[in-house]
Amino acid sequence: MPQGELLGILALTWQAAAMLVIACGLIYLGIAKEVEPLLLVPIGAGILLANIPLGGLTEGHGFLRLIRTFGIETELFPLLIFIGVGAMIDFGSMLERPYTVLLGAAAQFGIFGTFFLAYLFGDGLFGLFDFSFTDAVSIGIIGSADGPTSIYVSTVLGTKYAPAIVVAAYSYMALVPIIQPPIMRALTTKRERGVVMPARSARVSQRTRILFPVVTIVVVGLIAPKATPLIGTLMFGNLLRESGVLERLSLAAQNELANIVTILLGLAVGGMMVAEEFLRPETIMIFAMGVVAFAVGTAAGLVLGKIMYLLSGKQINPLIGAAGISAFPMSARVVQKVGLETNPHNHLLMHAAGANTAGQIASVVAGGAVLALVPFFGG
Amino acid sequence: MNAIWFVLGGMAIVFATLAVLLAVMMGLARLLRPEPRPNVANVGAGASPSSGQHRAKTGGA
Numbered sequence: 220m221p222q223g224e225l226l227g228i229l230a231l232t233w234q235a236a237a238m239l240v241i242a243c244g245l246i247y248l249g250i251a252k253e254v255e256p257l258l259l260v261p262i263g264a265g266i267l268l269a270n271i272p273l274g275g276l277t278e279g280h281g282f283l284r285l286i287r288t289f290g291i292e293t294e295l296f297p298l299l300i301f302i303g304v305g306a307m308i309d310f311g312s313m314l315e316r317p318y319t320v321l322l323g324a325a326a327q328f329g330i331f332g333t334f335f336l337a338y339l340f341g342d343g344l345f346g347l348f349d350f351s352f353t354d355a356v357s358i359g360i361i362g363s364a365d366g367p368t369s370i371y372v373s374t375v376l377g378t379k380y381a382p383a384i385v386v387a388a389y390s391y392m393a394l395v396p397i398i399q400p401p402i403m404r405a406l407t408t409k410r411e412r413g414v415v416m417p418a419r420s421a422r423v424s425q426r427t428r429i430l431f432p433v434v435t436i437v438v439v440g441l442i443a444p445k446a447t448p449l450i451g452t453l454m455f456g457n458l459l460r461e462s463g464v465l466e467r468l469s470l471a472a473q474n475e476l477a478n479i480v481t482i483l484l485g486l487a488v489g490g491m492m493v494a495e496e497f498l499r500p501e502t503i504m505i506f507a508m509g510v511v512a513f514a515v516g517t518a519a520g521l522v523l524g525k526i527m528y529l530l531s532g533k534q535i536n537p538l539i540g541a542a543g544i545s546a547f548p549m550s551a552r553v554v555q556k557v558g559l560e561t562n563p564h565n566h567l568l569m570h571a572a573g574a575n576t577a578g579q580i581a582s583v584v585a586g587g588a589v590l591a592l593v594p595f596f597g598g
Numbered sequence: 599m600n601a602i603w604f605v606l607g608g609m610a611i612v613f614a615t616l617a618v619l620l621a622v623m624m625g626l627a628r629l630l631r632p633e634p635r636p637n638v639a640n641v642g643a644g645a646s647p648s649s650g651q652h653r654a655k656t657g658g659a
Contacts, residue, residue: 317623324616331605338601352600424632434622442615581616588611589604596604 230272234494242266242489255393258366258485262386265489276490283490286483291381291491294374296484297367298452303477304367305456306469308547308579310431312572314423318527319539319570323577325523326543327363327585329516334359334589337508348501352597354378356589358505361388362512363582364395364546370488371449372586376593382491383502387509395549396556398513403541403557406521411528412561414536416570425463432458439584446587453583516544520574542571545582551575 245263249256269277276283290296313319337358341350350358357378360369369388373381391398403412432454440447459469524540538558542550554571 314623314627317620317627320616320620320623321613324613327612328609331608335601335605343601355601356604421627422632423627424630426630427626430626430630431623434626435619438619438622439615442618443611577616580619581612584615585608585612588608588615591611592604592607596600596607 227272227274232272232494234498235270235272237498238266238270238492238494241492242270255389257481258389259393261482261485262389262489262492265486266492267489268486269490269493277493283486286487287490290480290483291370291374291487294371294448296480296487297371297374298448299476299480300367300484301449301452302456302459303472303480304579305432305453305458306460306472307477308453308457308576309460310457310576311423311428312569313574313576314427314431315421316570316573318535319543319573320577320580322520322523322527322540322543322574323579323581324543324584325540326516326520326574326578327581328519329362329364329512329514329544330359330582330585330589331362332359332515332519333362333508333512336511337504340504348504350501350504353593354380356593356597357381357384358508359512360384360586360589361391361505361509362516362544363585364388364392364513364516364544364550365579365582365586366392368449368545368582368586370484372589375590379496380501380505382488382497383505385488386492387506390506391509391513392546392549395513395544395546396553398510399517399541399550399553400557402514402517403521403538403554406518407525407537409561411525411537412558413565414528414533415562415565416534416536416539416567418566418569425461428461429458429463432461435580439580439587443584443587443591445590446584449583449586450580453579513544513546517541517550520544520578536565536567536570539567539570539574542574543578543581545575545578547575547579548572550578 242263245259248254249259269283275281278284334355337350338352338355339345341348341355353376357373357376360372361384363369366389370385373384436451436454439450456472459465459472520540520543521537524537527535528537538554542554544550551568551571555568558565558567
């Protein structure tokens with residue numbers, strides 16, 4: 220046996236060493252700083268395992284290769300995760316304030332605006348980066364602020380940047396409290412931020428809550444059929460929650476299913492980040508684009524919030540528009556915090572949660588929309 | 599140009615889908631209103647849930 224195959228250290232390249240440092244950094248952030256630990260620790264461990272020279276975990280029948288093949292390339296993991304997410308989300312705050320649905324829609328401009336920029340820097344105009352039309356769409360999907368949707372869309376589109384896109388999507392969700400407040404303060408006046416909204420809204424019946432997931436599958440499926448796998452699994456999970464007779468299954472989806480798939484998904488994503496494919500200028504650009512995606516989505520939600528503020532006779536606080544990006548429930552909490560800074564008696568949490576859960580649905584619809592449109596415009 | 603049409607088309611699909619969903623949600627909420635909660639204080643004071651006093655306090659629904 221050649222010596223190079225016996226001792227991994229002899230086969231260690233500087234790129235692989237850099238990936239090992241990145242892996243340790245993610246594990247550190249997850250454990251010591253508690254930044255999205257559920258994802259960053261498994262992803263970090265996956266990177267660590269994938270970049271140990273001669274380990275063989277990402278080749279042939281290696282462990283990481285196997286879970287990537289059956290979980291990511293088949294698009295199975297994001298859909299299973301969505302069953303758990305649907306079972307965890309209470310859409311009540313949105314159902315009580317239906318207008319917040321439009322704020323979720325507006326914030327999806329983060330996806331399309333970022334796509335446009337990425338495409339301009341890539342094959343569209345400047346040619347500075349190796350970004351094709353489908354690569355740019357996949358980068359834009361970071362703006363959905365929704366990990367499973369990012370994985371699903373980038374895998375279906377077959378972009379080579381899927382690992383960087385997924386890591387960026389999950390990492391920036393943890394950075395929402397840093398990215399959003401300056402934009403919120405810049406785009407709103409103190410008077411707008413101080414608008415007090417009533418804590419209570421019209422109640423909705425249990426029958427409405429049960430019918431909502433079924434109706435949503437039908438409506439979204441008929442208009443944007445490519446979104447059916449995502450919206451179908453999300454709403455199936457929510458039906459388990461709201462039915463009132465499937466508590467065991469709802470709890471299993473929220474806990475056992477979501478936890479097992481999170482472990483496998485994190486390891487598989489980390490396993491995709493091997494040095495030769497990850498360490499390139501495009502990766503840095505993708506991470507920069509991730510900030511743009513979250514910022515543009517936040518700004519678009521705020522702009523529609525300001526329009527609603529004017530149309531409602533200054534009754535709606537425009538800050539809640541910022542929660543239209545998915546990032547559930549982080550962005551709703553940020554809205555509450557910024558609102559309280561201006562007026563310590565103003566509790567916007569439930570209104571922002573409405574926009575936030577609407578953003579979850581809107582990001583799935585946007586994912587379906589891009590999958591439907593790419594064959595027409597990007598083929 | 600393709601990129602611009604892609605952006606416009608994508609946003610149009612998102613808004614159209616959610617606008618329809620909004621209309622359906624509002625329709626559902628109107629059709630399936632929750633039953634008003636009985637006003638316990640009034641019932642205890644002698645006013646039945648079907649009395650005029652109760653209807654006035656719950657909006658007459």
